[in-house]
Amino acid sequence: MITAARTTTWILQKLSSRESTFDGWYTPLQDEMAADQLLRYFHRLRTVIEKEGMPQPIIATVEFLEPVNGIVATAEVALGEDQFGLWVHGVLDKGPQRRSAEVAAARGATHHRLRSVRLPDPPAHHQGQLLNDRSIDYLGRRYLDYLDVRIVGPACETFGKRSQRDEG
Numbered sequence: 001m002i003t004a005a006r007t008t009t010w011i012l013q014k015l016s017s018r019e020s021t022f023d024g025w026y027t028p029l030q031d032e033m034a035a036d037q038l039l040r041y042f043h044r045l046r047t048v049i050e051k052e053g054m055p056q057p058i059i060a061t062v063e064f065l066e067p068v069n070g071i072v073a074t075a076e077v078a079l080g081e082d083q084f085g086l087w088v089h090g091v092l093d094k095g096p097q098r099r100s101a102e103v104a105a106a107r108g109a110t111h112h113r114l115r116s117v118r119l120p121d122p123p124a125h126h127q128g129q130l131l132n133d134r135s136i137d138y139l140g141r142r143y144l145d146y147l148d149v150r151i152v153g154p155a156c157e158t159f160g161k162r163s164q165r166d167e168g
Contacts, residue, residue, distance in 0.1 A: 002140075012151065015159055019159050025158060039146065058120075060116060060117040061116045062090070075090045
């Protein structure tokens, strides 16, 4: 999602060679994107992923599941990669009060799922608004929504119909 979304803006920039008004339309949007924490974050993240791999550590909540009882325990974990492969480090929630039955249930859980996956140093603001949810899922939706509403949709309205007319 991250690298594909960035490709969208590169493809749009190719319009500058076909549309004489493109630069005047796109330059203010570039300035807006450069000033926004969320958009800068995804721009940098794409560069890191392409050149170095996933940033580390990735933080997530793991839910341990059983078919009958549902969620039997949760844990906050960090995931990363080193020369030996992937590593995961974390502890079950509930601190020192956790019951041995919950630990045993987590060990015996037949399934697990990650939720609230967070990458390092997520942005705090987008378009002047505080981002209360810093999960990659939420931030990614905000990023894609922005591209759709502020960039792709307006580009189609501004240049799409004219280009189709010129070609037809």
